[in-house]
Amino acid sequence: MSDIKKLINEAIDEALNSSDSNKEVISEAYVTQAVKFNLNTELLSSKTKAEHQKLLEGYSKKLNEISAKLDGCDKSGANLNHSEFRSLKVDEAYNHNAAFLHGLYFENISDLNSQINMNSLSYMKITRDFGTFDAWQEDFVACCLSARNGWAVTFYNPYLKRYINTVIDLHSSNVMIGMIPVIVIDCWEHSYYRDYMTNRKAYVFGMMKELDWNVIEDRIKKSEKLSKIL
Amino acid sequence: MSDIKKLINEAIDEALNSSDSNKEVISEAYVTQAVKFNLNTELLSSKTKAEHQKLLEGYSKKLNEISAKLDGCDKSGANLNHSEFRSLKVDEAYNHNAAFLHGLYFENISDLNSQINMNSLSYMKITRDFGTFDAWQEDFVACCLSARNGWAVTFYNPYLKRYINTVIDLHSSNVMIGMIPVIVIDCWEHSYYRDYMTNRKAYVFGMMKELDWNVIEDRIKKSEKLSKIL
Amino acid sequence: MSDIKKLINEAIDEALNSSDSNKEVISEAYVTQAVKFNLNTELLSSKTKAEHQKLLEGYSKKLNEISAKLDGCDKSGANLNHSEFRSLKVDEAYNHNAAFLHGLYFENISDLNSQINMNSLSYMKITRDFGTFDAWQEDFVACCLSARNGWAVTFYNPYLKRYINTVIDLHSSNVMIGMIPVIVIDCWEHSYYRDYMTNRKAYVFGMMKELDWNVIEDRIKKSEKLSKIL
């Protein structure tokens, strides 16, 4: 998802030219790159898909801008009520999540031949932790319908040693620490409003039918490896 | 941190007896247990330490109560504007983080012989990602002074493949997804107000001087192993 | 905006029949009613307008549901980490604002003959507090572009004795206390995404051109009367 470093010069140039950024030397700043996605799904209009790609690029750009600004920011003035440093850190978490959640979402949807194999790790772990696959599905859909412009995410939770569904508001509210994301559905209005209007349920059911269980299986395999270390 | 399962009967009893809980059979609920900490530090009064332990127990208890309620909650009524399910999921993330951040915090402070070894992984990784150890310290203190009743946390960020400092408000706002926590300082007023009043800086400097670098080294070793999988 | 009381029986029936509500006698609960709006604007598609009306009705219904539940809720268990009472109060503010901000928004847009009279109180007060009318406009548009699924609102601020522009996130974050709302534009994605996609700027400029300055003048007249008491 990153391909860091080789973009650093562009980011420096951009940051130096941007009207409100700080003109200090940039050395420690990190740089991220938006990925291009090819979505096969017919459940979303091509306009929705194209505009969503634009939004993702906006978040990555902002994240790089913030990283560059943080690099030159005066830390001695850090203050909880108001300071440039605080604002940058708050917005860093917001744009970080926006960029990477979008990446995870685009990657795990739009599989026209979606099916979960009952011998897969995904199936076994989900049924272990939710009782049945249907129970996971019901719980996950409930999360999708509960997010206020936000996200539903199934995470591996290393503290509880189980998979757990969560509801994120906007991009960085109600986020559990230390979790490994495995299944991600975008519930911001921009992801469905053009095509489904207020009928979020129809959008969610559509996305659930096209989850890419190969991608998810890879993430769950990773989580299982991690769980032995964590 | 957990020692799960063996407490399940207590939790079931408690949930069944609590006035506003749901009387359904509890099967999938998880259960967590608050850890008892022995803090050697003289930088905090014994009253502050004892009351902090009480708070931690409150969070663990609430997390178990929420888990039990979720198990019996009607998911078909999930709604983003208001529903019991949504409220429980939002508060689950809040109390989850409260419980585990406190655990991580108590574990990594109060080392009276605190010192970082320049040959340690901690030292190498921190200097790699922040330029110098002092630069990390300056940045981390700035995070401590920027949290509005919240937390400063150094996380390993698997997306950016580096360690990064973050500012969490309350327990679950501005949280980056997918991070591995390695250094944690509590910046809620309850952690310092009795002893330092508005002088949060003095409290933070005190805690920094007693960071337990052995605990942190173990966490960083884990993170480095994880980084090869992630 | 309200026409309270006469709907109380319906609300009681609804609350009593709703699956997760409390079956206590409802006596102190308040009841609100969603207003029907006729929007002349061609800047929004009829689908967007119709669906927006539906959303408004959803918020009013939820507010009544919450009010009824609060009436029977156990207050002795109130708890900051998690309690039914807390969740209801948090969601009450959210749905209250959603319902009334939508009302204020629908009321002050869609005037096809929009123009501000330079002899109006609106014009005088705005120029007094922002320097020029253009300066207000620039500042207000900046607020519209800064809200994260939220609202831009010009309020009369009785503490500062002036009009002030504000940025609300979602429905109840970053809200100044004690303000009198006079100009309101919805910046949730649902208000423009179908018609303008990511081009929020075009939507905002459209709405600005059709502000109903007669409605705003009435609100400003009221604010000026209030300012003598406050």
Add this chain to the structure above:
Amino acid sequence: MSDIKKLINEAIDEALNSSDSNKEVISEAYVTQAVKFNLNTELLSSKTKAEHQKLLEGYSKKLNEISAKLDGCDKSGANLNHSEFRSLKVDEAYNHNAAFLHGLYFENISDLNSQINMNSLSYMKITRDFGTFDAWQEDFVACCLSARNGWAVTFYNPYLKRYINTVIDLHSSNVMIGMIPVIVIDCWEHSYYRDYMTNRKAYVFGMMKELDWNVIEDRIKKSEKLSKIL
């Protein structure tokens, strides 16, 4: 509470000298002034009282700093994901509320001879809207125990034409729009932690016993006048 204008020169100087502020000409910026309070209560230690006064001064200073920065801020770069303008507006609401809620709080507590007259408007309106005075008290205490470092406030709600209790988190979350504040109790840990530790209930009961009903009566009289205009 304000005594605006005469402090403008100090504020300009301060803003111009502050390290991270903008050096533009300040013209439209507003200025506020922290009030000095004499608290008679013995329920709070003199240290708690003195430090609380310091906090209030910090909020007022920050509000002035933000106002000055906004005056010179580039509005054309306003952006919802991240921009200096957005950060300033978000923190403006936060510090505005912090400053004025503290003012309202200090003003309405610490009456050693506190008693509510049953012929007062306060008593009549409270009993009208909550059923009994005890019911208001129970509901208000529940709000105090539900705020997460925040505030309990009784507001006059002009939309619902009644008084209503609310729970504010931090300073600007869950705030109902358009309300007139009449009774305010600070529930941040800094207001009680030194003296009551985790026993917030004891602090709240103490404050309730010393509410200044003369101050509240004046506010309710104002609200009743306002209610005829709103």
